[in-house]
Amino acid sequence: MTDTAPRPTLEAVAARAGVSRATVSRVVNGGDGVRDVLVERVRKAVEELGYVPNQAARSLVTRRHDAVAVVVAEPESRVFADPFFALQLRGISKELTAHDNQLVLLLTEGRDDHARVARYLAGGHVDGALVFSLHLDDPLPELIQRAGVPTVFGGRPGWSGGRRDVVYVDSDNRGGARDAVRHLAGLGRTRIAHLTGALDQTSAVDRLDGYRDVMADADPRLIAEADFTPAGGERAMRELLDRCPDLDAVFAANDLMASGALRVLRESGRRVPDDVAVIGFDDLQPVAEQTDPPLTTVRQDIEEMGRLMARLLLRGLDPDHRREDTPDTPSSVVLPTTLVRRGSA
Template identity: 50%
Template sequence: MSSPTTAPTLDEVARTAGVSRSTASRAINGGDRVSPEAQAAVDAAVADLGYTPNRAARSLVTRRTDSIALVVPEPDERILTDPFLAGTMRGVSAALGGTDLQLVLLFARPDEQPGRIVRYLRSGHVDGAIVASHHRDDELEEALLATRLPAVFVGRPFHPTPDLLYVDVDNVEGGRLAARRLVEAGRRRLATITGPQDMTAGVDRLTGWNEVLDAAGIAHDAVEAGDFALAGGAAAMERLLAEHPDIDGLFAASDLMAEGAMRVLAQHGRRVPQDVSVVGFDDLATAATTSPPLTTVRNPMITMVRDATDMLLDLVANGSKDFTPRVLAPELVERASV
């Protein structure tokens, strides 16, 4: 037995288990060519001695870092204020809770050029990556295809291929749900605050919105670009009211933008829903606390993040890419803003 003040070594584990050092190493690190009897003996010795593998040495054997990256190419202040991104971070961390894997967070620095995150991912510091809130020009899709690093996107890539796996909500259908609800409410002068058009979520939600308005014969010229943030929604609402003061229905492509827009409507004496009906997107905590509570399209974020993490862990452990993209259904949540 080892001294109480000395950490047990691999040699001690091997002696206690009655196997060679190389057999003990393979058994501890998940290698093959280990008999069930030897594996059981090593497992018992590890438990008896309280042996903890040296992470650096283990990585030499397994060629793994035991680290997973969560890549969010947004500035850190956005992570702290956007409930969707904060929830994504918490969800991935929780999904890794039952493993020995470490979570590495990679955010964008203010005004940085694309490439820093890509260089980190190429350097072999992590075993895989989950990518959320990606943009058209952040170079992540091309980089991950080139590195062959196991990766799963939360949100559809712009150029999905069999080697770019993703989990998403059907954002096109979500845009349709919002538009249909406003049309059914009898609103005919409709406006939308879009998500960023360099993100697939922003593009797809606008696509669904336009489809329904076209089918209903309603003009969709009242469009302002937003950034999914509260201040961006407020600024976009100011522009909409200046150019289209007669609007009676609004779809904001995130709950935060809807909240900002509703504050501006109140400042201009426009009542929700009496004068303007409002529909948001996400159904995060803020939706139930706006005044009035927000009718919105539910984005199943928790399920998306869990599925993406499970898929990545399977990729890292087994190397299999026998997956298809998972696209979840949105749901309209009725409250009091329509």
């Protein structure tokens, strides 16, 4: 745990290169309008001294931080447990890094933390925020929106209905669900059940809506409410079998629940896909490929979602970027899903 050595300043570089601070600054920030001879001399001095700009001093005058906050609400919930979030984070990180931005991670634990996060964001420590709003009743998104920080949401926030200024990136949950159910119907299945996710999350609601789009007149008992967890999937699957022993297909709102459902179906002596066809959602490799049989599922490009969130935010932040593309304010994006056929349906 060594102490940091005194770092060279702009002044030092200027002295060494025999120019003024202003010129060094120009070179460091792109070098426009400086003669090539000087640019070279400054570059050399920077190199020799190992000069690294002091970000604090720079931020103080530019009011930019080249940093973006990623806010994840309630990591006790499923977010953190499944790889979904990790993948998204990775996409975000890649995009931010490509644009020399830092990623400040804010995890909240319970309601008390909301104020802290809101204060931090309002404090102008970062240029923007990427927010994962999980629950419909979560007050955090509203707080953040009010803090006046440019924000892009991951997944459609529950209350975004009326507001035009809310930017989010989401998968086409409804369309993906429709595809899945239609695929099952196409296989000749008629008693198609649905294991919902936690219905306080828009993704779960949207997938349920997609199911209903196709199964408008289905027996309501074919729908069992669960919570996106394997255990919840098992429990709900058991309920379904109790209520409707004659079901011949299951569409689970995510892969984890589908894996639980597979276990229960096997226990009950049913064969998959012969007796009951099963489809999941997400296409989490480690889960979907490991089940027995391998899971047919609705794939969403999670990493791309993250990348896109970051891209939208940065574009909104940087006036230069804005000029090229047409829309002044970026608008939300809904990414398509694709059905991945494996063994279970």
